[in-house]
Amino acid sequence: MRCQDPRQCGQKLIRRQPLEPRKEPEILVSRHLNIFHLVVLGVGSTLGVGVYIVVGEVALFVAGPAIIISFLVATLSSVLSGLCYAEFGTRIKWASSAYHYSYISLGELWAFIAGWNLILSYIFATASVSKAWSYTFDGLIGNHISQALQRAFSQYMPDYLARYPDFIALAVVLLLTGALTLGARESLLVTRVFTGINVLVLIFIILSGFFKGDLHNWKLTEQDYTSITPGLGGISSLGPLGFGGFVPFGLDGVLRGAAICFYALVGFDAIVTKEREALNPHRSIPWSILITIFICFLAYSGVSAALTLMVPYYQIHPESPLPQAFLYIGWDVARYVVAVTTLCALTSRLQSIFFPIPQVIKDMARDGLLFRGLASVFAHTRTPITAIMSSGNIAGLLALLFKFSDLVELMSIGNLLVYSLVSFSVLVLRYRPEQTLSKKEEIDISKHEESPSEPVPEARISRILKTLWFPTSTIPTLKSGQIVYGCASLLVLLLTILSVILAQWPSQVFSGDPGLTTVTVLLLLLITVVTVIIWRQPKDPTPAYFKVPALPVLPLVSIFMNVYLMMLMTPRTWTQFGIWNAIGFLIYFGYGIRHSLAGNNHQ
Numbered sequence: 001m002r003c004q005d006p007r008q009c010g011q012k013l014i015r016r017q018p019l020e021p022r023k024e025p026e027i028l029v030s031r032h033l034n035i036f037h038l039v040v041l042g043v044g045s046t047l048g049v050g051v052y053i054v055v056g057e058v059a060l061f062v063a064g065p066a067i068i069i070s071f072l073v074a075t076l077s078s079v080l081s082g083l084c085y086a087e088f089g090t091r092i093k094w095a096s097s098a099y100h101y102s103y104i105s106l107g108e109l110w111a112f113i114a115g116w117n118l119i120l121s122y123i124f125a126t127a128s129v130s131k132a133w134s135y136t137f138d139g140l141i142g143n144h145i146s147q148a149l150q151r152a153f154s155q156y157m158p159d160y161l162a163r164y165p166d167f168i169a170l171a172v173v174l175l176l177t178g179a180l181t182l183g184a185r186e187s188l189l190v191t192r193v194f195t196g197i198n199v200l201v202l203i204f205i206i207l208s209g210f211f212k213g214d215l216h217n218w219k220l221t222e223q224d225y226t227s228i229t230p231g232l233g234g235i236s237s238l239g240p241l242g243f244g245g246f247v248p249f250g251l252d253g254v255l256r257g258a259a260i261c262f263y264a265l266v267g268f269d270a271i272v273t274k275e276r277e278a279l280n281p282h283r284s285i286p287w288s289i290l291i292t293i294f295i296c297f298l299a300y301s302g303v304s305a306a307l308t309l310m311v312p313y314y315q316i317h318p319e320s321p322l323p324q325a326f327l328y329i330g331w332d333v334a335r336y337v338v339a340v341t342t343l344c345a346l347t348s349r350l351q352s353i354f355f356p357i358p359q360v361i362k363d364m365a366r367d368g369l370l371f372r373g374l375a376s377v378f379a380h381t382r383t384p385i386t387a388i389m390s391s392g393n394i395a396g397l398l399a400l401l402f403k404f405s406d407l408v409e410l411m412s413i414g415n416l417l418v419y420s421l422v423s424f425s426v427l428v429l430r431y432r433p434e435q436t437l438s439k440k441e442e443i444d445i446s447k448h449e450e451s452p453s454e455p456v457p458e459a460r461i462s463r464i465l466k467t468l469w470f471p472t473s474t475i476p477t478l479k480s481g482q483i484v485y486g487c488a489s490l491l492v493l494l495l496t497i498l499s500v501i502l503a504q505w506p507s508q509v510f511s512g513d514p515g516l517t518t519v520t521v522l523l524l525l526l527i528t529v530v531t532v533i534i535w536r537q538p539k540d541p542t543p544a545y546f547k548v549p550a551l552p553v554l555p556l557v558s559i560f561m562n563v564y565l566m567m568l569m570t571p572r573t574w575t576q577f578g579i580w581n582a583i584g585f586l587i588y589f590g591y592g593i594r595h596s597l598a599g600n601n602h603q
């Protein structure tokens with residue numbers, strides 16, 4: 001199956017999967033999960049490395065105490081994405097990942113991009129959690145391993161890799177891969193118990209911060225910085241001071257911090273995978289997503305406040321922030337309690353992060369977009385052995401060689417892209433005609449939309465404009481669906497350009513630079529006009545599932561926030577992200593496009 005002409009090739013990129021379930025035996029499961037169960041699951045899949053390590057890195061290098069505001073921005077963007085996930089979760093019961101959602105509404109190429117970045121997100125998350133595990137373990141035994149490895153290897157490690165190869169992190173990933181290959185299953189009980197312990201320890205940390213914290217740590221000045229005695233509280237090296245005070249690295253730092261903190265809020269999508277087991281899903285799924293995000297926001301902002309009140313932000317330990325904070329305030333026992341719980345929490349986190357990877361790989365391989373061999377299942381243990389081994393080995397290699405901060409940023413950027421695709425899919429799908437709309441109805445409607453031949457081009461243009469503004473049908477038609485798809489794609493492009501301008505030249509735009517301000521205003525005008533065109537089109541009237549409110553604005557704001565946060569990532573993260581996606585495109589255009597099952601069905 002070769003691309004004979006560009007049009008045919010283009011058609012292949014947008015072929016879609018049907019909305020209806022695949023013809024597979026229905027597995028009957030009882031609906032028994034209420035909002036509480038779903039929230040426990042959501043919090044269990046979301047709270048993790050973010051709260052134990054990322055908080056320290058961001059407060060130290062990027063945002064200072066204003067990390068609390070960074071979390072607020074990241075939370076807002078997660079809430080919008082969460083609502084979009086909820087709509088899909090309650091509408092399409094057989095599908096449970098952004099890969100399927102994009103395949104159903106946007107087409108094959110976008111689905112591949114979503115799936116490939118979902119794999120990136122999970123693999124990089126696994127590598128970062130194992131690295132966090134290794135840091136915490138090493139901190140607990142006095143940092144002997146890292147010091148020895150650094151002495152032996154640091155001169156051989158190039159600048160863009162970690163300071164030393166992290167063999168503990170590698171061993172952790174390989175052990176996990178081995179356990180999964182042998183058929184280990186995710187234990188819901190273990191997740192629940194650890195989530196409980198996790199929440200208790202976090203409450204303890206937050207309370208300690210408020211009792212032992214010093215408000216002066218939010219008003220630090222150059223004088224405080226220069227008067228530090230090195231080695232106090234076991235913290236030898238200092239981070240940057242910036243301008244001091246509560247927002248030492250300015251608005252820029254707060255927003256960049258939000259892009260990284262986004263990592264900490266990823267995970268609530270696990271709730272959507274339980275649609276079939278949820279009681280009253282069109283209410284319980286959206287509510288549990290919102291409650292989960294709210295609880296996580298409270299935990300993250302509380303821990304950030306406690307940490308930055310206990311220790312001056314430039315003295316936070318990047319690899320073991322919370323245990324070192326307790327050492328700093330002289331609570332030695334608490335330090336060990338926090339370190340041990342962190343290890344337990346990270347162990348439970350590792351299993352829940354790794355589990356979905358083989359499933360996404362298997363789904364894509366079964367659809368023919370990735371190599372078929374990756375879908376093969378080992379008969380003895382019924383595990384997708386090739387998918388587990390390949391993803392485990394890649395995650396192990398990344399954990400061994402990559403910097404922790406790079407792993408975190410890459411997971412964030414990949415997930416921001418995936419969440420944007422889900423919001424885009426909601427927008428397109430809600431305006432798409434029901435597939436049950438019979439051919440006859442389609443023909444009737446399009447006949448109705450077509451007027452007798454118009455020889456004058458002006459008449460034709462004015463008719464097209466009229467259709468854009470005053471659509472004739474009250475339910476979505478093929479034409480209105482196409483208009484929305486085209487307009488939504490144009491909006492994504494315009495929002496991306498706007499995000500680039502706002503992320504790269506914010507001061508010029510707001511200080512009234514004539515060129516950039518004019519471009520920004522024009523972009524905003526165009527975005528408004530195209531949004532209104534989408535808003536005028538008829539929407540799917542089915543009331544049976546949860547629907548995102550304020551369409552089309554909410555998904556568009558969600559896309560804008562996500563893309564804007566992506567634009568704040570460093571050039572280095574973009575380069576690594578580009579390399580990952582270039583490899584993906586090579587696989588898709590070299591293999592997937594020809595072996596796609598959707599393509600074979602079409603033929």
Ligand SMILES: NC(=[NH2+])NCCC[C@H](N)C(=O)O
Nearest residue numbers: 046048049050121125264266
């Ligand atoms: N689907 C994922 N990539 N999950 C990773 C979740 C990371 C989680 N928020 C944490 O802080 O540990």
